[in-house]
Amino acid sequence: MTSVRQAEPGTLRAPGFRWWHGIIIGLLLSYVPGSLLVAGVLLLPLVLLKLVDPNADGQRIMIVLFYVGAAMVHPLHEAWAANGDWDTCIAQITQPVTLALDWLAAGAAWLVAEASAIGGRLWNAEVARRERKSIEKRIAYLQNEWMSSDDDAPAT
Amino acid sequence: MADTQADNSQELLIAERYLISLDRKQPDFGGCATYAAQDVMASGASYLALAPLAASSRLTEIMFFRHESVIPIQAHEYNQGALWLLCPHPPGPSLAEGLGLWTESQLIDGVIRPLASLLQRLEAAKLTCRSIRPDNLFVAPGLHKVVLGPLGAAAPGEKQPVLFEPLSSAVCRPSARGEGTTGCDIFSLGVLILSLAIGKLPLEGLSDNDILKRRFEVGTPAAYMDGQNVPVGLRSVLTAMLSDDPVSRPSPRDLVTIAPSKVFTVRPAMPAGIPLVIGGNSVYTPQALAWYAGRHPAEFSALLQRKVVSNWLSREVELSAMAGLIEQASASFLPTGGGKAVDPATMVITHAISVLDPAAPMFWGGAWFWPEALPQMLVQATIQPSAPDDERTIRNILSFMAANPDAFMSAHLPQRQSRQISALSVEARRIGLRGAELVRRLPYDLNRFLPCLSKKCLEARISLPEGLLQWLNGHVGIEDLPDEALGRSGFLDDQMRSFLEANCARQGVIPLSQSQKAGLPGWLADLTLLAAVQRKFAKAPLSFLAQRALPLLETELRQWRSRTSRSRRRVRLGKAAEEGNLGTFLATVNDPTGLRLDQRQAQQAEAEISNLMRVLDEAPERRAANDREARNSGEFFSLLTGIAVAMASIWLEFCQ
Numbered sequence: 001m002t003s004v005r006q007a008e009p010g011t012l013r014a015p016g017f018r019w020w021h022g023i024i025i026g027l028l029l030s031y032v033p034g035s036l037l038v039a040g041v042l043l044l045p046l047v048l049l050k051l052v053d054p055n056a057d058g059q060r061i062m063i064v065l066f067y068v069g070a071a072m073v074h075p076l077h078e079a080w081a082a083n084g085d086w087d088t089c090i091a092q093i094t095q096p097v098t099l100a101l102d103w104l105a106a107g108a109a110w111l112v113a114e115a116s117a118i119g120g121r122l123w124n125a126e127v128a129r130r131e132r133k134s135i136e137k138r139i140a141y142l143q144n145e146w147m148s149s150d151d152d153a154p155a156t
Numbered sequence: 157m158a159d160t161q162a163d164n165s166q167e168l169l170i171a172e173r174y175l176i177s178l179d180r181k182q183p184d185f186g187g188c189a190t191y192a193a194q195d196v197m198a199s200g201a202s203y204l205a206l207a208p209l210a211a212s213s214r215l216t217e218i219m220f221f222r223h224e225s226v227i228p229i230q231a232h233e234y235n236q237g238a239l240w241l242l243c244p245h246p247p248g249p250s251l252a253e254g255l256g257l258w259t260e261s262q263l264i265d266g267v268i269r270p271l272a273s274l275l276q277r278l279e280a281a282k283l284t285c286r287s288i289r290p291d292n293l294f295v296a297p298g299l300h301k302v303v304l305g306p307l308g309a310a311a312p313g314e315k316q317p318v319l320f321e322p323l324s325s326a327v328c329r330p331s332a333r334g335e336g337t338t339g340c341d342i343f344s345l346g347v348l349i350l351s352l353a354i355g356k357l358p359l360e361g362l363s364d365n366d367i368l369k370r371r372f373e374v375g376t377p378a379a380y381m382d383g384q385n386v387p388v389g390l391r392s393v394l395t396a397m398l399s400d401d402p403v404s405r406p407s408p409r410d411l412v413t414i415a416p417s418k419v420f421t422v423r424p425a426m427p428a429g430i431p432l433v434i435g436g437n438s439v440y441t442p443q444a445l446a447w448y449a450g451r452h453p454a455e456f457s458a459l460l461q462r463k464v465v466s467n468w469l470s471r472e473v474e475l476s477a478m479a480g481l482i483e484q485a486s487a488s489f490l491p492t493g494g495g496k497a498v499d500p501a502t503m504v505i506t507h508a509i510s511v512l513d514p515a516a517p518m519f520w521g522g523a524w525f526w527p528e529a530l531p532q533m534l535v536q537a538t539i540q541p542s543a544p545d546d547e548r549t550i551r552n553i554l555s556f557m558a559a560n561p562d563a564f565m566s567a568h569l570p571q572r573q574s575r576q577i578s579a580l581s582v583e584a585r586r587i588g589l590r591g592a593e594l595v596r597r598l599p600y601d602l603n604r605f606l607p608c609l610s611k612k613c614l615e616a617r618i619s620l621p622e623g624l625l626q627w628l629n630g631h632v633g634i635e636d637l638p639d640e641a642l643g644r645s646g647f648l649d650d651q652m653r654s655f656l657e658a659n660c661a662r663q664g665v666i667p668l669s670q671s672q673k674a675g676l677p678g679w680l681a682d683l684t685l686l687a688a689v690q691r692k693f694a695k696a697p698l699s700f701l702a703q704r705a706l707p708l709l710e711t712e713l714r715q716w717r718s719r720t721s722r723s724r725r726r727v728r729l730g731k732a733a734e735e736g737n738l739g740t741f742l743a744t745v746n747d748p749t750g751l752r753l754d755q756r757q758a759q760q761a762e763a764e765i766s767n768l769m770r771v772l773d774e775a776p777e778r779r780a781a782n783d784r785e786a787r788n789s790g791e792f793f794s795l796l797t798g799i800a801v802a803m804a805s806i807w808l809e810f811c812q
Contacts, residue, residue, distance in 0.1 A: 059791050059795065060791065062795060062798075063791060063794050063795045063798050064798075065798075066795065066798030066799055066801065066802045067798045067801060067802070069802045069805075070798070070801045070802040070804070070805035070806075071805070073802070073805045073806050073808075073809045074805070074809055077809050077810070105801075109794065109798060112793075112794040112797055112798075113790055113791050113794035114790070115790075116789070116790035116791075116793040116794050117786055117787045117789075117790030117791065118786075118790070119786075119790065120785070120786030120787070120789045120790045120793075121782070121783055121786040121787075123786070124779075124782040124783070124785070124786050125779075125782075128775065128778070128779065128782065132772065132775065135768045135771060135772060136772070138764075138768060139765055139768050139769070142761045142764060142765050143765065144719060145718055145719050145720060145761065146717050146718060146719070146757075146758045146761040146762065147717070147762075148719055149714065
């Protein structure tokens with residue numbers, strides 16, 4: 001329950017939160033509280049990310065969501081298979097492997113995003129360096145060809 | 157060239173046929189240096205090789221002229237650009253070695269008739285001989301028949317002694333005598349006949365000036381014949397031939413048909429009763445007055461102004477027409493409004509002298525001369541100046557006369573003089589130059605046999621442009637032409653330049669004008685001229701010349717901005733220099749199309765450089781943009797992998 005309440009203010013801050021979101025969550029809470037608990041617990045990294053990094057935009061949230069979603073597939077499937085049985089759900093969220101996977105997924109999302117950004121930056125820097133080098137080479141060639149005298153290099 | 161000179165410098169084989177022995181110099185023949193020569197083809201037939209320094213401008217016609225009384229020019233050949241004339245040996249010794257005493261019939265058959273028929277033929281060909289003098293006449297031993305040395309090998313009349321020249325050319329210096337007329341030849345013939353008849357030269361032992369003085373005093377026939385034992389039958393013909401008035405001399409036709417004791421009538425000159433005294437000399441005839449007027453111009457103009465001359469003419473000489481003309485001439489002493497740059501006093505004396513003696517040569521600027529002889533005078537003054545500023549004086553006269561023919565036309569000169577002046581001015585206009593350049597060009601344009609008068613190559617007697625090119629090719633070494641001289645004055649000196657330009661003009665090549673030359677360095681203008689000459693005349697390569705010009709032209713290559721095209725052209729220059737073709741050599745540098753293309757490309761390159769510089773300057777801004785882009789693409793990539801991971805997880809969960 002606390003996790004749900006904790007999740008709600010997290011979602012409350014998100015823009016575009018509508019009244020029917022509350023109705024859906026209410027319905028889910030009354031119908032499949034176990035599954036919702038699993039989902040809520042597993043979505044905690046997302047909430048934490050939102051709290052820690054207020055600048056994280058929708059895109060970043062979306063990326064983390066996909067990774068976390070990948071980790072959530074198995075526990076939710078288990079919860080679903082147990083028909084939302086509360087004990088099973090508790091067992092799921094207390095399983096350290098699942099939790100670790102979940103947090104690792106969030107971390108992996110962050111890592112992949114940053115790493116690929118850095119990689120892209122490095123790649124761009126390399127491209128720019130090469131371009132610059134070729135431009136400088138071209139300038140040197142043109143200057144040598146068109147703006148030098150022969151005095152320094154007499155004919156053989 | 158180097159081979160033959162190194163092997164035997166004393167022998168010269170020209171035209172692969174005539175072997176000239178330079179060490180066997182013969183007495184001058186036809187007025188120029190003569191050497192023994194052999195025809196190696198015709199089993200050593202012996203010839204005389206003449207090396208003319210200033211051949212007559214009409215040598216072409218003269219070379220084809222044949223007459224039994226003149227030694228023919230059998231062949232003419234050029235060797236290294238120098239003209240050689242080959243003549244057979246004369247039949248015997250010249251008359252200068254011994255005149256002998258000839259009888260009247262010997263003279264008529266052996267001298268008068270043959271030479272008169274020669275003069276008749278020459279007259280028909282519009283040529284003159286002007287070389288009847290003892291050392292140019294040869295007699296076969298035992299025969300009494302004279303043969304004249306080859307014509308045209310020397311400038312007309314130049315070698316004639318004063319004794320053998322009529323007054324109309326004797327007063328001039330030798331080079332100023334001009335072509336003369338057949339009348340002049342008749343006079344020379346007369347002197348020859350007289351000398352042969354009396355066995356010695358008349359007035360022997362007198363100086364030229366004394367001879368002239370005596371002839372002006374009493375008239376030439378009297379001066380030469382008085383007191384001499386002249387055969388009676390010849391007295392009349394000699395009086396006519398030696399007459400100072402050319403009109404009175406018999407024509408060649410009269411002499412060809414001469415019979416012994418034929419009588420010729422001469423209008424007697426009427427000396428004045430009372431002489432006119434000028435410069436301390438008593439003058440009896442207008443001709444003599446004209447001559448003394450030239451010697452004492454100041455005194456003569458004073459006499460003119462005081463009307464002494466006109467009064468003397470009308471009262472004592474009874475030539476009232478002449479007196480009237482003189483009166484008119486002296487009237488122009490009064491200052492005239494015209495701003496002509498002619499010294500009126502000099503022009504008045506010129507005019508007065510031409511009135512006094514219509515047959516006299518022109519007197520102007522203190523010299524007696526025939527206008528047509530001016531180029532030859534200039535040549536003579538350049539080769540061998542008799543006075544320090546001789547050349548300058550003649551230059552001034554020639555330049556003024558060629559530029560202002562009107563000044564002389566208005567002076568009513570005798571016809572022969574004004575014809576020669578107008579011929580000169582026509583030639584000057586055809587050449588189209590002015591001033592000193594025109595004066596230098598005129599002799600070359602008027603005489604194609606004139607060798608290049610440059611002091612450097614005068615000895616080589618080069619009268620062909622290709623010969624001069626070859627000579628230059630052999631004389632462009634650093635010792636002949638130091639670098640600073642080359643940079644300052646180019647490859648040629650003024651005379652060579654005029655010589656080549658005249659030859660080019662003859663082939664229809666118009667050389668660069670002075671103003672065009674002003675924009676070029678001297679050596680480049682010279683090279684252009686040399687290239688034109690090479691294209692027109694000489695196919696032989698001029699590699700030494702080109703090699704010498706190579707460093708100079710290489711500096712010209714700086715105009716090209718492209719380094720590669722510079723080096724490519726440098727290689728091409730080197731190759732062209734080795735081939736010795738000046739045309740391609742110059743074209744490598746003087747290539748306006750290529751230069752324009754080069755400049756356009758250089759501008760493009762400059763634009764490109766500034767463009768690239770700008771691109772480099774913008775790099776930081778672009779890096780920021782790139783960073784943003786990298787972040788975006790990183791996120792995009794991680795989103796894609798997230799989707800893939802999620803899909804893989806679902807697949808593992810449900811389908812495995």
